[in-house]
Amino acid sequence: MKFLRVTMPDGSRWDVPASLVARDRATHYCEGSTDDYESEFQFAMNSPDILRDWSSGNMNWEDVVKHAIKVIDRPPLSAAEFQEGWVNGEKRVVEVEELSEKLSEELAGSRP
Secondary structure (H helix, E strand, O other), X not given: OEEEEEEOOOOOEEEEEHHHHHHHHHHHHHOOOOOOHHHXXXXXXXXXXXXXXXXXXXXXXXXXXXXXXXXXXXXXXXXXXXXXXXXXXXXEEXXXXXXXHHHHHHHHHOOO
């Protein structure tokens, strides 16, 4: 499974499902039409730059926090610091082989 890994100002790292970002972008560009949804979704999933740019410019930390998985722990931050990290933090796309059953079900159920 592919994730967008973001490094927050405190040094903690969080994995956000890339599909969440790609879905948000595809939904925006397809404006309710399902005709091009899958191609827009796949385009984003195969473009790390698109995932990074879309997440920083069009999404907020509060949009993804419930799906984020902390992979490296650091001291707690305020919501404003997390927002700053989400917008300006280092991001990269990573592949994760194992995924919890709960997260898999959650992601499968949230697709439009």
